[in-house]
Amino acid sequence: MSLDIRLPIGLMFAVLGMLLVAFGLVSDKAIYDRSLGININLWWGLVLLAFGVVMFLLGRRGTSAAKSADDSAEGRGIEEREAQVEREGRKGRGGH
Amino acid sequence: MSLTTIDWVIMAVYLVFVLGIGFWLRRSIRTSTDFFLSGRSIPAWVAGLAFISANLGAQEVIGMGASGAKYGIATSHFYWIGAIPAMVFVGVFMMPFYYGSRARSVPEYLKLRFDEKTRGFNAISFAVMTVFSSGISMYAMAKIIQSLHLFDAAFAAAGIAQDRIFDASVVISSVIVLVYIFLGGLTSAIYNEVLQFFLIVAGFLPLVWLGLRNVGGFSGLAQKAPAGFMESWHGMTNPQNNAMGVEWFGLAMGLGFVLSFGYWCTDFLVVQRAMAAESMSAARRTPLIAAVPKMFFPFLVILPGIIAVALPNNVPLPSASTQAEASASLARKGIIPQKIDEKTHQPKVDKDGKPEFDYDLAIPNMLMFYLPTGVLGLGLTALLASFMSGMAGNVTAFNTVFTYDIYQSYVHPGASDRHYLWIGRLATVGGIALSIAAAYAATRFNNIMDMLQLVFGFVNAPLFATFVLGMFWKRATGHGAFFGLLSGTLAAAIHHGLTLPQGATAGIKGGWLTGGSWIAKEYYSDMAANFWMAIWAWSVCFVMTIVVSLMTEPREDKELAGLVYSLTERKKEYAGPWYEQPVTLGIIVLLMTAVLNFVFR
Numbered sequence: 001m002s003l004d005i006r007l008p009i010g011l012m013f014a015v016l017g018m019l020l021v022a023f024g025l026v027s028d029k030a031i032y033d034r035s036l037g038i039n040i041n042l043w044w045g046l047v048l049l050a051f052g053v054v055m056f057l058l059g060r061r062g063t064s065a066a067k068s069a070d071d072s073a074e075g076r077g078i079e080e081r082e083a084q085v086e087r088e089g090r091k092g093r094g095g096h
Numbered sequence: 097m098s099l100t101t102i103d104w105v106i107m108a109v110y111l112v113f114v115l116g117i118g119f120w121l122r123r124s125i126r127t128s129t130d131f132f133l134s135g136r137s138i139p140a141w142v143a144g145l146a147f148i149s150a151n152l153g154a155q156e157v158i159g160m161g162a163s164g165a166k167y168g169i170a171t172s173h174f175y176w177i178g179a180i181p182a183m184v185f186v187g188v189f190m191m192p193f194y195y196g197s198r199a200r201s202v203p204e205y206l207k208l209r210f211d212e213k214t215r216g217f218n219a220i221s222f223a224v225m226t227v228f229s230s231g232i233s234m235y236a237m238a239k240i241i242q243s244l245h246l247f248d249a250a251f252a253a254a255g256i257a258q259d260r261i262f263d264a265s266v267v268i269s270s271v272i273v274l275v276y277i278f279l280g281g282l283t284s285a286i287y288n289e290v291l292q293f294f295l296i297v298a299g300f301l302p303l304v305w306l307g308l309r310n311v312g313g314f315s316g317l318a319q320k321a322p323a324g325f326m327e328s329w330h331g332m333t334n335p336q337n338n339a340m341g342v343e344w345f346g347l348a349m350g351l352g353f354v355l356s357f358g359y360w361c362t363d364f365l366v367v368q369r370a371m372a373a374e375s376m377s378a379a380r381r382t383p384l385i386a387a388v389p390k391m392f393f394p395f396l397v398i399l400p401g402i403i404a405v406a407l408p409n410n411v412p413l414p415s416a417s418t419q420a421e422a423s424a425s426l427a428r429k430g431i432i433p434q435k436i437d438e439k440t441h442q443p444k445v446d447k448d449g450k451p452e453f454d455y456d457l458a459i460p461n462m463l464m465f466y467l468p469t470g471v472l473g474l475g476l477t478a479l480l481a482s483f484m485s486g487m488a489g490n491v492t493a494f495n496t497v498f499t500y501d502i503y504q505s506y507v508h509p510g511a512s513d514r515h516y517l518w519i520g521r522l523a524t525v526g527g528i529a530l531s532i533a534a535a536y537a538a539t540r541f542n543n544i545m546d547m548l549q550l551v552f553g554f555v556n557a558p559l560f561a562t563f564v565l566g567m568f569w570k571r572a573t574g575h576g577a578f579f580g581l582l583s584g585t586l587a588a589a590i591h592h593g594l595t596l597p598q599g600a601t602a603g604i605k606g607g608w609l610t611g612g613s614w615i616a617k618e619y620y621s622d623m624a625a626n627f628w629m630a631i632w633a634w635s636v637c638f639v640m641t642i643v644v645s646l647m648t649e650p651r652e653d654k655e656l657a658g659l660v661y662s663l664t665e666r667k668k669e670y671a672g673p674w675y676e677q678p679v680t681l682g683i684i685v686l687l688m689t690a691v692l693n694f695v696f697r
Contacts, residue, residue, distance in 0.1 A: 003120050005142055005287050009294060012113045016106060016298075016474065023102045023470045031468040035306055041470035044302050051294075064142055066283040069127050069135035072374060078129045078136055081198045086510055 002065035010056025017049025099246065103473025110477045111272065113291065114484075118276030118284045128517045131281035132496040133200060133372050138283075140378035142290055144385030147369040148393075149289035152296065153233050153486020154479055157397050158240065161462070162455035164394075164401025165432055168325030169696050171401075172394035177352040180387050180689045182360035184682040187383040189661075190361055191370060191678075193567050195379040196658050200371070202364040203501040209566045209659045211574030212505075217581060219501035221555045222364060223494055227527055228548055230490035231534020237483040238265035238535065244460055246476070266535055269480075273488045274528050277495075278521055282372055285485070285492045289369075292481040293389070299471075299478030300396045306466045307403040317399075320406040329697045342624040350627020354634040358560040365493040380678040387685045391692060401458040405430040407465075414464035427451035431461045487531070495523040546604050550592070557630040558584025558637030565641050570653065570660045576645030584637025591632045597622045 024042025032039055069075030125131050138146075163171040199205035203222065207215035241247065242261050251258060276284045311317045318326040329344075342350075360366060360383070370382035407430040414431065426434045426443050435444040435454040444452040463475040499520045504511075562581055565572040595617045596607040606625060607615055619625040656663050674680050 002124060003117070003287075005290055008113055008117055008120075008287070009291055012109065012291065013294065013298070015109055019102065019105060019109070020470055020474070027468075027470065034466055035302075035468050035471075036310055038306070040302055040306065040468065044298075044471055044474075048298055051298075064139045065137075066121075066124065066134045066142075066286070067137035068124050069129040069133075069137070072135050072137035074136035074375060075129055075133075078133060078198055078200065079127065081200075082127075082129060082513065085504070086513070088509075 002062070002067050002071075004059040004062045004065040006055045006059030006064055010052045010054070010059050012052065013048045014052030014056060017045045017047070017052050020045025021049060099249075099473065099476075100469045102470050103476065106470075106473035107477050107480070110295070110481060114272060114276060114288055114481075117287050117291070118279040121280030121284050121287070124283065125279070125281050125517075128499070128513050128520060130283070131517055131520050132492075132499065133368075134281070134283040134286060136372060137374045138286060138369075138372045138378070140373055140381040141385055142286060143369050143373040143378065143382040145293045145389070146286040146289040147366055147382050147386040148390050149293045149296075149482075149485055150285075150365055150369060150489035151486075152293075152393075152482055153489070154240070154483040155233050155236050155486065157296070157479065157482050158236070158456050158459055160394075160397040161401040161404075161459035164398035165405045165429070165453075165455045165458040166401075168321065168402055169327065169394070169398065170329075171398045172692075172696065173347060173351065175390060175394050176689050176693055177348065178356040179360060180391055180685060181352060182356040183383040183387040183390065184685055185357060186361040186367070186370075187380050187387075188678050188682045190563070190567060191380040191383070192376065192664065193659055193661075194367060194371060195373070195376050196664070200500050201497050202362060202367050203497055205659075206562075206566070206577070207501075207505075209656070210572075210577040214562075214574055214577045214581065215501060215505070217578065218559075219497050219505075221552075223497050223502060225552045225555070226365065226490040226494040226497075227530045228534050228552070230487045230494070230527070231531040232538055232549075233483060233486050233490070234266055234269065234531055234535040235538040237269060237480075238262045240456075240460065240479075241265045243457075244476075262539075266532060269484055269487065270528050270532055273484055273491060274525065277488055277491055277524050281520070282368070282492050282496070285488045286369060286372065288481075288488060289485045292478075292485040295474075295478040295481045297396065299475040300400070302471055303462060303466055303475060304396060304399050304403075307400060307462065310466075311403055311406050317402060317406055321402050322405065325402055325405075327697060329693070342621060342627060346624055346627045346631070350624075350630050354557060354560060354630040355627070357564075358556055358558075358630070358634075362559045362563050363556075364497060365489050368493055368496065377672065377676060377678070381676065381681060384678060384681040384685055388688075391685070391689050397459070400462045401455070403430075404432055404458040404462050404465075407431050411465075414461050427453075429453055431465055432458055491524060491527050491531070494527040495520050498523040498527070550604065553626070553629070554585045554588040554592070554633070557588045557633035561634050561637040561641060565638065565645075566660070568661045569642075569645075570656055570662055571645055571650050572641060573645045573648045573650055575648040576641045576643075579644045580637045580641030583640040584633045587636035588629050588633035591629045592625075595619060595625055595628070597625045 020041045022045075024039050024045055027041060029039075067075070069079050124135075129135055160171060160174070163174075194202070194205055197205055197208055199208055201219075203215045203219035206218050239262070242265070247261050247264070248258060251261060251264075276288060280287070308314070308317065311320050314326070370379045373379040373382050409428055409430065411431065413428070413433060428434060432453050432455060434451045436442070437444050446452050459479075463472060463479075467475050499516055503519055503523075504516060508515075558581055561584065562577050565580075566577060592606050593608050594606075594610065594615065596615050597605055597619045598621070605622065617628075619628065653663055658664050
């Protein structure tokens with residue numbers, strides 16, 4: 001079961017973005033005194049939402065996923081070596 | 097410090113995703129290669145972001161902010177001098193041997209290249225060190241959560257004593273890290289590191305933007321910050337002339353060469369991320385891709401520290417420092433208050449009677465000064481995320497070295513793969529349990545922790561000499577490597593025992609060999625002493641490895657194919673587009689770093 005990493009990242013930032021936008025729309029203006037009068041929740045929420053959606057859409061291509069060792073050329077290479085280390089181990093202490 | 101519902105919701109969303117990733121990936125872990133090396137299938141950009149995130153624990157974030165407040169933009173030497181060149185070197189020159197040898201860990205490369213005892217020395221010291229560093233970072237996190245009074249209200253409402261907050265922070269963070277690594281192994285750790293990378297950017301970018309806007313951009317900041325705070329090379333000709341107390345040679349050799357190459361090129365914590373990449377080309381690009389965000393991190397973590405001291409002294413302090421607010425007599429620098437003694441509750445002064453400042457509060461206070469509830473939750477979540485992924489990085493490196501290099505090599509060789517996978521999961525539990533023990537040891541015996549870190553410094557300082565000779569000089573032998581490492585470590589200890597930073601008393605800071613009655617050299621700062629210790633350790637290891645190697649029997653050339661530069665057939669350079677060529681990428685990265693150094697000279 002491979003999972004393109006951009007899917008959870010996209011989904012998480014989309015959710016966080018929506019939360020911030022919604023909160024930015026309903027929140028009291030007074031809390032933005034410290035952020036120089038800028039409704040940072042609303043604006044930054046929009047940025048995160050856009051980022052999340054782009055990541056999610058890219059993630060649906062499924063190209064950036066970790067695979068099981070049997071499904072990747074290098075993974076199989078390591079498993080071969082693994083088997084070799086195991087054989088050496090059985091023979092007693094291998095090496096030189 | 098008041099968090100509202102929205103902040104808690106944001107934290108909860110993050111936790112759901114962190115654990116969700118672990119549960120999802122559980123199904124893809126079938127063999128030990130999946131668990132320890134992600135089946136060697138991680139795309140370059142993912143491995144690259146994990147490569148820097150694993151190093152970006154919250155100690156790093158808090159520490160760099162603190163250092164920015166203390167020294168200014170010169171702190172970026174830790175990035176531009178102390179990281180980027182080494183990252184380029186490991187990607188371009190060393191990764192072909194790490195990755196190409198199919199070693200499963202850094203100690204295992206030492207076994208293939210040298211011999212069993214060199215591997216054993218490295219594996220055991222590394223395993224002990226990672227467990228302790230993960231414990232120390234757990235301790236630091238729990239301390240910060242306590243001092244920010246984040247959970248005070250929640251605990252009061254639940255009727256739990258306030259001094260349980262430390263315990264709760266330790267337990268909850270360990271359980272979360274344990275669950276996602278236990279289930280998804282290294283893949284889970286890497287995915288969460290990438291998630292954390294984006295969270296740190298998302299949480300800190302609005303902070304830096306608001307801060308810079310408030311002080312009037314870079315030019316305004318240069319005027320309002322203490323003099324020289326925006327010039328990284330100012331006064332570097334002489335240790336007396338700069339706040340770091342070190343001159344350019346010690347900086348370039350000690351930090352830029354020995355310490356930085358020793359860390360980025362040999363520490364399995366970071367190298368493991370590149371070893372999990374999907375191909376040789378991806379493995380070589382991993383540190384190079386990582387170098388690009390790394391060079392801009394100073395703007396994310398150091399600038400807030402500088403802005404914190406550039407703010408006027410009359411702005412109201414954020415309520416994080418409740419104690420500080422209570423007594424108005426505290427000195428302050430911008431929004432950084434004077435330190436308060438934990439026992440006496442009195443403001444702290446150094447021995448000249450000058451106030452000591454609590455620089456570690458730079459980042460937390462900045463977050464609370466500028467961010468309203470909502471984005472504040474995001475910033476704090478980013479901080480928590482970086483704590484946890486720093487810990488997870490240590491734990492995954494530990495379980496791999498323990499299983500492959502200690503258990504499979506010395507305890508139980510020749511067992512089935514399922515058995516080692518099971519041991520790996522067990523080692524995860526054991527590693528976290530030991531970290532918790534270390535975190536509590538840190539609360540009781542602060543000195544022991546300092547001493548351990550010192551000893552780790554001794555062990556780490558000479559390492560790069562061993563690797564560079566191993567990879568680029570075929571005549572280097574196992575005996576040479578082993579005795580070189582031992583004598584380098586010893587040299588570090590002796591150097592430390594004979595020197596002392598200015599104004600320090602003999603003991604943990606140095607001078608212990610003579611009790612301070614005779615000192616070979618007095619440095620201007622702790623940092624300078626540390627850099628020069630590294631230079632000595634490296635040089636002694638380098639020379640001793642060569643001397644002993646020349647006196648001992650070399651291995652046959654054919655045994656070293658793929659492990660040493662001159663005996664490795666150079667395959668035709670990867671024929672991808674230019675932006676996937678390691679050498680081209682490396683040159684671009686170095687040029688960009690040079691420009692940054694020039695702009696902030």
